[in-house]
Amino acid sequence: MQTLIACLCLLILSFVSPCLCGMWIVGTENRTYNVIDYGAHGDGKSDDSEAFVSAWNATCGAEEASTLLIPPNGKFLVKVINFRGPCNATSVNIQLQGRIVAPAMDEWPRGLTNNEITNLIVISNVSSLSINGSGGSIDGYGSSWWQCTNCYRPTILRFRYCSDLTVFNLNITNSPKAHIRVNGCENATFSNITIHSPGDSPNTDGFDIYTSKNILIQNSTIACGDDCIAISGGSSYINATGIACGPGHGISIGSLGRNQAYDTVEEVYVKNCSFTNTENGARIKTVPGGSGYARNITFENITLTQARNPIIIDQYYDRKYLTNASVKVSDVTFSRFNGTSEKELAITLNCSSSGCFNIALDHINIVSAQPEKPVSCFCNNAHGTATSTEE
């Protein structure tokens, strides 16, 4: 009897709405799991971590597409949460409409030394995940940590081993350390991300990308106390487009080769970005004693406003080992840079004794931020070309 009714319904539906019926027949559902239904309080005081993880587990375990909802109007205090995959759900969506806040340093869970659990939100081994941060925000309460520069400080949002990831309209502020870390990921797009921390907050990178491939960060505003974007070892095909960086330390490749590591970075495209009151602009930094390479890197159409070190290759970063060994830097293009340098020294190409090769400077128009002052360039072991370059 029930079967008959179901059949009738289907028949009627297919008559009224073939589209809806099609969806029904292939069984596509998109269930929403609201953290409130899993016990979250959203009062800014109760620890909602467990409710978030329970709701995540349900979302991740769903059979079809599913959505985790963090509803508006709530202020959700979470401590250390792990959203683990792989998921049964074919695609997972996180709607962040409320505010997530981290505890103060004193209330952070103690005795956790493992990397994985000392960050605020860790999402691992998930594919086909999208995060829509419209209306919501994440605040890391970094001010309670920044004076403790030697503490092991957490990252706010970390992605590990994710593929087919899309994050957009996310507002993330005041991380104790890096705001967003991405490692072991492939095919990720971050759009319209707003990152905000004071220019003097220590080590608060905007994005830290390493061992990842095909990552795009676009149309985002990053103000922080360290690199707006740092691209480290094991990364390739990383694009940053339409980034307004400042304050901060610019967009950096590296540091590479730290502790005599073998590091590689290749195929990086940074374009249509601005650096405003930043410590650096376009930077490549390698540590003596390392090996590997940084190659096929392009910085293009960059606007500078009172940037210090607008263009810098520094192969003597954090000099600890007295050795000639170094990460090889080659095939680097700096093209269409326009604007003002805070210091007289606008371009530094300080390569290791083995040299940097095929470094191209093209249409570089950098003037001093102080009227009438000249700017200069320092080159050491750099080989390449400079065209239409005026300073």
Ligand SMILES: *[C@@H]1O[C@H](CO)[C@@H](O)[C@H](O)[C@H]1NC(C)=O
């Ligand atoms: C969520 O699932 C993980 C396994 O993926 C499990 O270890 C954890 O206990 C679950 N947590 C909750 C609150 O259900």
Ligand SMILES: *[C@@H]1O[C@H](CO)[C@@H](O)[C@H](O)[C@H]1NC(C)=O
């Ligand atoms: C996925 O489905 C299997 C089989 O039903 C189940 O054993 C497993 O716990 C589910 N995984 C998650 C993350 O819920």
Ligand SMILES: *[C@@H]1O[C@H](CO)[C@@H](O)[C@H](O)[C@H]1NC(C)=O
């Ligand atoms: C599921 O629903 C959410 C919220 O409405 C939406 O953002 C998401 O794109 C949907 N996912 C699929 C696969 O339709």
Ligand SMILES: *[C@@H]1O[C@H](CO)[C@@H](O)[C@H](O)[C@H]1NC(C)=O
């Ligand atoms: C997560 O992915 C990594 C890298 O592929 C793998 O080593 C690890 O076993 C995965 N973890 C789970 C729980 O699937």
Ligand SMILES: *[C@@H]1O[C@H](CO)[C@@H](O)[C@H](O)[C@H]1NC(C)=O
């Ligand atoms: C960017 O994200 C913010 C929320 O962080 C949102 O208010 C704004 O509308 C988004 N802009 C675009 C162009 O989507």
Ligand SMILES: *[C@@H]1O[C@H](CO)[C@@H](O)[C@H](O)[C@H]1NC(C)=O
């Ligand atoms: C980001 O969120 C913070 C609160 O966490 C808020 O003060 C700020 O106005 C938000 N910025 C944007 C661009 O929405």
Ligand SMILES: *[C@@H]1O[C@H](CO)[C@@H](O)[C@H](O)[C@H]1NC(C)=O
């Ligand atoms: C990443 O995208 C490329 C191109 O669409 C695809 O070939 C590759 O399989 C994807 N990688 C993963 C891990 O999904």
Ligand SMILES: *[C@@H]1O[C@H](CO)[C@@H](O)[C@H](O)[C@H]1NC(C)=O
């Ligand atoms: C990165 O930029 C390059 C050069 O503009 C382009 O060919 C490539 O498709 C872009 N990749 C992504 C993931 O946006």
Ligand SMILES: *[C@@H]1O[C@H](CO)[C@@H](O)[C@H](O)[C@H]1NC(C)=O
């Ligand atoms: C990013 O900004 C560019 C230029 O303003 C625009 O063409 C593009 O549609 C934007 N992309 C997204 C995903 O917002």
Ligand SMILES: *[C@@H]1O[C@H](CO)[C@@H](O)[C@H](O)[C@H]1NC(C)=O
């Ligand atoms: C150069 O970058 C700026 C953003 O800094 C953008 O508005 C402009 O459209 C870009 N120009 C070209 C030719 O892409």
Ligand SMILES: *[C@@H]1O[C@H](CO)[C@@H](O)[C@H](O)[C@H]1NC(C)=O
């Ligand atoms: C890297 O740059 C070299 C020199 O410009 C070029 O020959 C090579 O094709 C580039 N590699 C890729 C994968 O684009």
Ligand SMILES: *[C@@H]1O[C@H](CO)[C@@H](O)[C@H](O)[C@H]1NC(C)=O
């Ligand atoms: C460079 O800046 C000058 C002065 O602001 C402006 O007139 C010119 O159009 C800019 N060129 C580019 C390529 O952005």
